[in-house]
Amino acid sequence: MDATRQDAGMTETLVRREPLLGGAEIAAILVFVATFAIPLLTKSVLVYSVLNQILVGVIAAQSVWIMLRMNLLSFATPAFMAIGGYTVAIAGRFDITDAVLMTAAAFLLPALVAVPLGALVLRLRGTYFVLVTFVLSQIMQLVLFETPSLTGGSNGIAGVPPVTLFGSELASYRQMLLFACLLALLATLITALLTRHFRQHFAAIEENEVLAESLGLVVWRYKALGFVVAAGVAGLAGYSLVNMLLTAHPSSFDSITAVDFIAYTIVGGRVSILGPIVGSTLLIWATNLFGTHGQYAQGLYGVLILVVVLAARGGIVGSVAALSRRWRS
């Protein structure tokens, strides 16, 4: 075979077109489409409560996961959740409850705030980035407590009106849960489209930022894009949380809750969008289960995280994927 034909065959596919969504992204979206069936199949208050917590946790964990795709461990999620949640609660005071409008606001406001913040914090890497994003969450707590005329201060904002869709109030527990499912589906779609479309760019930054930049990748642009979208997704988590509680309170957005969202992501596995979904579901379900043994709850939760992290270094999804590859080969 002549070399020219061999060369043509070899390089025709060096740069392959990426599909819009991969298998993991489609599976994640299908999970949340299927979730809509749960409120329709049961009226169990316990199931509703746990599912609502899981949905909030999944959205918040997806925000963490977007940044982890670029090897940036962000503790700023509760701060952006607070912006999204309080936006909805403050708008409720003025009887602005339209679901579409509020969803857009809960996404866009944190995203806008993230633009200047990103310009400051994305210069940092590693431990410094972790510390500064943690400080952002602490500052947000201070802002919430020190601006009572806007945020209600330490009392928060109670009695947030339920959202309305096309003029109808989504006031029943089932309707509120269905709306939470919708927010989770939306957050998953945004996360999937972003991380899939820029999969190679994010992966290159995660693995070797210096090399990526020397090849022409404008690293700061992708980090900023990720940070802004992650902030918007966190804002949706805040909206979902306030919609569940009908209250916006500083304690709901405590900076230490970032540790939970990070744990969901690490335990589930950072290799795939399914990781934060599996991790959130397992750990929130376990929290509720262990809650029946109050005095041991925290210990059992810690033991579970230790077991998963030690036994499955790539998280649950990463380990299952590795086992599957080994099985196939």
Add this chain to the structure above:
Amino acid sequence: MSELRVEGLAKSFGGLRVFENISFALPAGEILGVIGPNGAGKTTLINVISGRLAPSEGRVLLDGRDVTGWPTHALSKLGVARSFQQTNTFRSVSVRENLARAIRFGHGTEGDLARLLRDFGLGDRLEEQSDKLPYGLQKMLGLLMAFATGPRVVLLDEPAAGLERAERHRIDAFVQHACVAAGCAVLIVEHDMDLIRRLCPRVLVLDAGAVLADGATAEVLARPDVIAAYLGVTDDEAA
């Protein structure tokens, strides 16, 4: 055609002056060797020209345009590519994906990469994970990734370091291809004097952060001060 010009370049880290007053011009299609003892500032020079570090003084011009202090990605877009002293690839992905990223990020083209891949023994290893390749092939992959960005100026930082003698002809082939076929200006930092003699008509010698000599390779390498500072003399010669 591109020309890289460096004027009065200096770099310091705090009170430590790495090099100073370095000037040279490197027209398209030419090869310049940069040699000098360890610590002379050769790699730092590449880091400054490629935008990884900002210079303390002086200017870097590309086709007469002042690009001093431009970030790496911007210089890459203008056609400045570099390789690294150590193997530097995306270790967790295949050879194909490494090259695809280089083409995608650098807006390069596949061009004649296929022939280079075959010549360098990578043509039938496209699906192998890059960190599973032998050291020499990882270094060649790094060079090909730099070339895949479609450069006009190529900065090579010790491309032959760690390669077996039998593998070094690949560096020659790569440099000749970049210089002759692609018309790139090529700067090579290297300790392998045979390679420098083979490839570089002109050489710049750095010593203690200053230019000791700049000129035709054979003449420069025969200069007593260059021999004393870098090449050294045998015991017999010393006697």
